[in-house]
Amino acid sequence: MKSIETIATVTKDGKITAQLPLDIPEGKHQVVIVIDEKPLAEKAERKQKRPPLNFPVHNYGPWPENLSLRREDMYPTFRTSFCSIDPGKISSKNSLNTNT
Template identity: 45%
Template sequence: MLTVKTRVQIVDGRLEAKLPASVPSGEHEAVIVIDTAETPKPFDMSRFPIDDGPWDGSISLRREDMYGDDGR
């Protein structure tokens, strides 16, 4: 028995899959599991907060200034 895990595409009720060359040609018995779990939505960057105002000279982003002498 050979186990192949691959992604398939359904087009007009027809299954399309790419299989490795090690699968011999001919008729085979197969089990298909359709995972119906929702895929997570991509993160929407348009809702990400943006601070595009100018920074004054009092802001320092040096590690020592932010964390002190410990460097943490």
């Protein structure tokens, strides 16, 4: 079984025409058709074209030459608070020992 999503044309006499991938062999096939109640032309007419979004633009000039966006430089306590826990301050219950 193969699921295919495509656009089909329905004529006044109830015939349907659809383009299928070339790997589908010719012959009679049992198919399941799900049809949206509104034709594509009606959907396109309902949808109004909106203007493009207008985002504000602010120019603050060039960035300073010595600007660093490294986490360690932006948050000076980053390395000490997350990367260097003294093993002597950890108790056997895997919690920080605040008695030392």
